[in-house]
Amino acid sequence: MTKTKRDSYHHGDLRSALISAAEEIIAAEGVEGFTLRKAARKAGVSPGAPTHHFGSMAGLLTQVARRSYEALGKQLAGAAEGLEGNAALRALTAVYVRFARDNTGRFRLMGRTDLIELEDDDLRAAVYRAMRPLAAAAAGTRGLGVPTPEFERLDPRLIAAIAPAHGLAHLATEGRLAATMRSGEVDAQAQDALVDEVLRALWP
Amino acid sequence: MTKTKRDSYHHGDLRSALISAAEEIIAAEGVEGFTLRKAARKAGVSPGAPTHHFGSMAGLLTQVARRSYEALGKQLAGAAEGLEGNAALRALTAVYVRFARDNTGRFRLMGRTDLIELEDDDLRAAVYRAMRPLAAAAAGTRGLGVPTPEFERLDPRLIAAIAPAHGLAHLATEGRLAATMRSGEVDAQAQDALVDEVLRALWP
DNA sequence: CTTTTTGTCTATACACTGTTTAGATTGCGT
DNA sequence: ACGCAATCTAAACAGTGTATAGACAAAAAG
Numbered sequence: 001m002t003k004t005k006r007d008s009y010h011h012g013d014l015r016s017a018l019i020s021a022a023e024e025i026i027a028a029e030g031v032e033g034f035t036l037r038k039a040a041r042k043a044g045v046s047p048g049a050p051t052h053h054f055g056s057m058a059g060l061l062t063q064v065a066r067r068s069y070e071a072l073g074k075q076l077a078g079a080a081e082g083l084e085g086n087a088a089l090r091a092l093t094a095v096y097v098r099f100a101r102d103n104t105g106r107f108r109l110m111g112r113t114d115l116i117e118l119e120d121d122d123l124r125a126a127v128y129r130a131m132r133p134l135a136a137a138a139a140g141t142r143g144l145g146v147p148t149p150e151f152e153r154l155d156p157r158l159i160a161a162i163a164p165a166h167g168l169a170h171l172a173t174e175g176r177l178a179a180t181m182r183s184g185e186v187d188a189q190a191q192d193a194l195v196d197e198v199l200r201a202l203w204p
Numbered sequence: 205m206t207k208t209k210r211d212s213y214h215h216g217d218l219r220s221a222l223i224s225a226a227e228e229i230i231a232a233e234g235v236e237g238f239t240l241r242k243a244a245r246k247a248g249v250s251p252g253a254p255t256h257h258f259g260s261m262a263g264l265l266t267q268v269a270r271r272s273y274e275a276l277g278k279q280l281a282g283a284a285e286g287l288e289g290n291a292a293l294r295a296l297t298a299v300y301v302r303f304a305r306d307n308t309g310r311f312r313l314m315g316r317t318d319l320i321e322l323e324d325d326d327l328r329a330a331v332y333r334a335m336r337p338l339a340a341a342a343a344g345t346r347g348l349g350v351p352t353p354e355f356e357r358l359d360p361r362l363i364a365a366i367a368p369a370h371g372l373a374h375l376a377t378e379g380r381l382a383a384t385m386r387s388g389e390v391d392a393q394a395q396d397a398l399v400d401e402v403l404r405a406l407w408p
Numbered sequence: 409c410t411t412t413t414t415g416t417c418t419a420t421a422c423a424c425t426g427t428t429t430a431g432a433t434t435g436c437g438t
Numbered sequence: 439a440c441g442c443a444a445t446c447t448a449a450a451c452a453g454t455g456t457a458t459a460g461a462c463a464a465a466a467a468g
Contacts, residue, residue, distance in 0.1 A: 036454080036455060057455065170370055
């Protein structure tokens with residue numbers, strides 16, 4: 001699939017082809033299954049080719065992470081519509097966890113600070129944009145002013161909103177939420193119900 | 205340091221020497237700096253030697269993770285002494301985050317489910333034992349019965365206690381807590397104060 | 409329409425990695 | 439003292455990410 005065929009010596013759009021290839025590999029085999037050479041093979045290109053476009057493997061994975069944060073941001077943006085207070089916070093956290101569970105590979109990559117370039121400006125901006133709905137909800141519930149655009153000056157109460165979501169998402173992707181359920185199977189619906197219970201305990 | 209010298213062909217206690225070597229490497233260079241061959245070199249032994257004792261690299265790292273959970277459990281055990289309700293929960297979470305920040309390498313390893321054998325019985329037992337203080341605190345605050353010894357049947361309200369701690373710890377180890385502070389430096393004391401604010405917002 | 413220049417990509421090589429295999433060496437139980 | 443089992447070595451294998459030098463093609467310059 002998507003194995004971009006070569007009609008000429010030059011590829012044409014290798015950069016985005018490599019990003020797509022990386023995303024497919026990560027979706028199919030997880031971050032641990034990803035390999036720069038694998039991505040190059042999938043794009044039909046030599047092992048050394050990606051270096052010129054991304055500098056290093058971390059450069060390519062940073063782009064994948066950026067796009068993943070954008071995807072998460074999109075899902076979060078529509079989650080709290082028409083909701084206020086703790087209800088908004090609950091809805092956003094639920095979406096956050098669902099995103100992690102449904103996109104395990106990408107979510108794991110976002111946490112692998114050793115594989116991506118955390119100081120990349122585009123990435124930082126994407127992270128900030130993705131978290132905005134949570135910041136707004138935290139502001140709405142707790143009388144917190146709208147946070148400054150710089151990610152440097154976040155409020156403790158925003159962190160209080162992010163931390164449970166982040167923690168729950170990690171527990172979910174590591175299979176520890178599924179382990180708490182009676183059946184060993186990963187019943188998504190039952191997992192959602194469990195998350196809902198947890199959220200109601202945190203934000204009544 | 206600790207470079208166990210060889211007096212004879214046989215090592216004597218290679219198994220624990222390898223575990224110590226691994227712990228030192230992880231403490232000094234992080235999980236990403238760890239290498240099975242490095243550990244073997246540090247123990248003064250050939251690259252193939254660890255295999256016989258641990259089966260694979262994951263086997264060795266599983267032991268390191270188990271011991272790390274035991275260390276975390278010890279710190280948690282003494283943290284909630286004499287405290288009740290939300291105060292106990294806050295104290296435990298604070299210790300959890302401090303442990304993650306002061307032992308970044310080990311903490312990162314604990315979350316790397318691709319590097320360790322999650323189904324290992326000793327590891328699972330250590331995880332359960334480490335979480336017991338949190339379970340007790342959650343039971344105390346919310347009128348929840350003492351959880352069953354099987355980690356399989358945890359209560360949603362225990363998860364509600366673990367999730368923020370886990371999330372905060374991750375944010376701290378990835379340097380995102382430090383990023384929220386005015387100074388870019390990692391001032392541990394100021395970080396603790398920030399965590400305290402967050403905890404007071406979560407459990408007043 | 410040629411020529412030069414610039415950006416892409418290949419080929420090869422290097423130093424590493426975890427793991428496997430077959431064999432050397434040692435300590436222990438009998 | 440002897441054989442057996444445990445332990446470790448040596449060498450090799452298939453991979454990895456990346457650096458270097460050169461081949462190729464497209465765009466810019468004449």
